[in-house]
Amino acid sequence: MSKFDSKKVMPRYSFLAILMTLVAITVVGKTLYIMTAKRAFWEEVADRVKVDSLKTLPIRGNILSCDGQLMASSLPQYNIFMDFVALREAKKDTLFEQKLDSICMGLNAIFPDRSAEEFKKHLMEGFEKNKRHWPVWNRRINYSTFSEVKSLPVFNLSKNQSGFHWDEHNARKLAYGSLAGRTIGKMYGAKDTAQCGLELSYDSLLRGEEGIRHRRKVLNKYLDIVDTPPVNGADIVTTIDVSMQDLAERALLKELRLINANVGVAIVMEVKTGDVKAIVNMTKCADDDYHEIKNHAISDLLEPGSVFKTASIMVALDDGVVDTTYRVETAGGVWPMYGREMKDHNWRRGGYGMLTLPQTLMVSSNIGVSRIIDDHYHNTPEKFVQGIYRLGLADDLHIPLQGASPARIRMPKKDARGKQYVNWSKTTLPWMSIGYETQVPPISTLTFYNAIANGGKMMAPRFVKAVMKDGVVIKEFEPVVLRERIAKETTIKKITTILEHVVSQGLGKKAGSQSFLVAGKTGTAQISKGAAGYKSGQMNYLLSFAGFFPAYEPRYSCIVCIQKSGLPASGGGMSGVVFHDIAEGIMAQSLKLEAADARDSLSILIPQVKNGNMLAASYVLDHLGIKQRSNWDGSYLNGNPIWGHALESGGKTIALHRVPEVDKNTMPDVHGMGAKDAVFLIESRGVKVKLNGRGKVMEQSIGAGQHIKKGMVCSLRLG
Template sequence: MSDPGLRTRVLVLAAALAVAFGSVTARLAWLQIVRHADLAAMAERQYTRTVALHAPRGPIVDRHGAVLAASTPAYSLFVQPRHVGDPVRVATRLASILRAPESELHAALVSGRSFTWLRRRLPPAVAEQVKALREPGLGLVPEPLRLYPNRELAAHVVGFEGVDGGLEGVERAWEEALAGVPGKAIVDRDALGRDVATQHVLQAPVAGHGVMLTLDTNIQYVVERELDAAWRRTGAKGAMALVLDPRTGDVLATAVRPTFNPNTFLDVPHREVWRNRIVTDPFEPGSTFKMVLAAAALQEGVVRPEDAVFAEYGRIRIARTTIRDWKKYGWLTFAEVLQNSSNVGTIKVALALGGPRYHRYVTAFGFGAPTGLGLPGESRGLVRDPERWSALSLPTMSIGQEVSVTAVQLAAAFGAVANGGTLMRPRLVRAVFDAEGREIRRFEPVAVRQVIAPHTARTLTRMLTSVVESGTGHKAAIPGYEVAGKTGTAQKLDHATGRYSHAPGVLSFVGFAPADDPRFVMLALLDEPKTERWGSEAAAPIFAAVGREILRYLDVPPRDAPPVQIVSGPAAGPAAPPVRLVSAAPAAGDDDPAVMPDLRGRPLRRALEALAPLRLAVEVAGRGVVVQQAPAAGSVLAPDARVRLTLAAPSRAGRAREPGRGEPCGSPCR
């Protein structure tokens, strides 16, 4: 190569080729080595998609396992508009399946977003129709649908679930337990961006836990039916009812009107309908609060049921304010003061008791503090410290004004009287269980404190029984059963005048039955009814109607039923083995001798329940609680033994073993 110019050109070309090849090599090395991970992930995103696998939400059931809320398979439909081929065609095809306007679907298909939900929680059949379209850009994700099979039944307690989890009631309060843990899966795509059916699960979802409530759907149904009828009949602004078991604090039923269907929870005139006013809305209780004053005065020895109180013929003047009775009374016994709901008589006893002692009992009964029921938004009510009271505070508080309480607080306080003086914490959740139904957490009844002595509770119960038998609560009577309770008619404050309005306000009744062995406590309340003026007319009949059904459902025999003699007969055949809970203690062996239980102090019903497994003949004499028994407790029983029980009124049984006034449960029992 003699031509220097040609040689130079060849060298330049060779250098250029070397640089170009080196650049390509360097670029390949950069892409294959340095950027390998990033580019592989980009390719993975183009041909695969990571989806969330929603965990099945745990069920909510009543105390017997009846389902109140459950989840069923469903699918949510989304679109990635950039991958949609023909938005007009896709919108037309989807409209007939989803029963939605084409214009709405078309707008979503042509939106500038990279991802848009079209419909949430479609039934499986609809989802299959969408999948059969095989349109690019459409995708389906499993997302269970929450169903409430009983519609409005216990809606305010159960609550409801939205897109982001539980929004009200138990669904919200127990969100962490119910929700479970979502999983992850990879879905392959074809060249057109359509999802391939096969999913590669990266992380399996963990099902949520179930929640068992203390509610009884049978009692709940009766309460809802009767409360709804009274609410409609009286044209009331609102209504609520609550049923508790005074022995454990279990909430057996709770109802609020107006109500809603949690399956369509958005279909309400306003969101205030969702609020569970049993726990969120405090109110002035009126005369039902006189029970607290009576309990405090009896426990402190300020007054006895037979002591006379002059009711001033229906009016008393305190701090330049005149407080009147609904009827002009002269001399009344303290029992008659409560029986006839005398404001003047109650105020006189309250003044004798004094503010500090009265305030201690008000707070000891649980007023002014949350009950710990566990529902969202629970109010503590309003109980002011005595230092902030005026000269009128003690008189007005004793008759249920200048104090506000919630329905659950008031029912729990009456429950303390019903069970012998112990305030029980209201319990709504019995247990939490896993997807296989195994109990993983149990909540036992909790006794908060002893408020009054048992003999005081029995005395007050007799006084409350006279309210129903001969006083303002006569419409709460249930034939065949003793009912104890108190009516309430509370006026509301007129904000325009600053005085209490004369229009009907909060009409209520709180009581329990049977009085000698209470199985339930119930509060019934109507807010501003149009056709009734008194709690005795409006709320007491609700108690009677519901209570009659509850006692029949619980197989509680009426008091006038003759005692049944239990006679053991020949066995028809081998009995089925009893169901044993995992946590139950092992039963005694078949060869162990039968031993006579200690029945003293028990009502007849409880005594017969204890004797039933022994299959013995029983003779009963008297009424009340067992004071004598033969054979004696602990005796070995022969197969043909005959049991004799002697009963007497509760006031005569066990008095010697109970604390008296001021010892040690004086002020108040703690």
């Protein structure tokens, strides 16, 4: 007989079915009720525990020198805040009140500008108002300072427990200080926006793309959830050579301080490509020192003076109205020109008398050049100006820097009847021919001289040559030819010879070198003071020297412009000296000797390799022809050091071992390193170094692994 009693079991099943149906109906009913009647309430609750569409800032790209050295990069900076609501929710408010005095004393030690009492008053104000985003300090701080604040009581807890939180920003840092600072550019720190220079011109590439994230409160904790990740900015590779830039800046500053000048400019350009290898812009400031506050090289529209005479003579030679045997009378140094007197610089000493055309440039005769041009173009001045335009001096060079302006060279215009000039006087042409009545920025003058050095081919000045992303070139900027030929080949050869004689025999001797030939032209011009003209008290002068070197196989062109008040004032004797120092320094740097040539029969086959940057050691060993083994991939040229030590591996092989780099807040072990590597490693962590002795590091006063504190000084004994 079956034990199953349907009369007892089925009612139970029916009861369960009915119960589950009622529960389901209740759930569905409640759901519909929440979705309709309570919808507004729950949406308001959801809004309190979520934040949508928060921006995630990308990392700004780096600006690199021509050989990959870091010139500008982004470092983290922080704004720090307290969330007192989160503090209370985590039930740490009592702990905060207990530790408040310790916190404030610690903040005072980190930020001495505000007392502990002021910090206490400020924090208690936010605590009493129950603020979610109360600033602990009202300015951005660097990572080192941030780490100190984060180690204080309560602040050292997690965000959700302490309420201590922060906004991270990318602050721009120039690796070489003010070197080429105006050209590299600046950022508005508070806004993270570009202010000037390449930072501004290439902002769209450097900036990258912002990401989007949202915040959700889950289990009483806020979580950041990335919707769209940020795209970091690309790196730009400039044409700037750090060593040339440093050399040009030091040479210019030396002369500016010596003669107490107001403004100084120096530009170095590679002849074949138009690459700007160095660009210096110095202005004397209120602190009686020189700083880069304006890019004078591209924006100063001043009358260039005698460096313009080269262009005037080239027009005459190219048009065939004169040749190098042409002679002109300059008399006693004073010549009447349509009611005005044209004077040579030596008019008080009797002038130059009869001169040949090359001699007019060699001695920079105002009368000689102006008479040649006026005699042949007086009735058709537009033909002369067209010749100047043909040389490219008035071209828009499309400089990728804010404030750049092309030269302003007036073209003669006649009235509606075509009988007389409306913007021209009889004296305009003579004075224009010697560098007045025009406005030419230094970069345009240099581009013209660079074209002469390049056999007549005019190259556009190039400041950026590539864009890189993650070490891969994604875009290249090729050299741009503005004009295939600015003058006839014979004209270029003749003017090159004349310019070389200006330096070897004429007024430009101080720009020359005993080691190689230099070609160039001096310039000394009075600077007009606006409406006051040239007769407003003490005179200001623009002193220039523009040229190229070596004269007959040119590699680099250079211009030096100095603005100063009062006499003495000499383009050759002041700007020429700076040109000389730059040219000799660059040519000395280019004397590359093969390391392998240093080996002889007495050389040590396996040299001793100090601890430190193993990439640098690998580079030298390669050039000495010594085999090596290493546990990494990379090259010395990428600029990123790899730290480690070397061991002789038997025979003629050296084993290079990479050692993991310690945390930035920890003192590294620099024993066995050379002074350069040791100082770099320690000072990159904010610790000052004192050296004693020579050789490799034998002792360090702060032990390896010790936590670094602000204001530490480490003494190194070398032996």
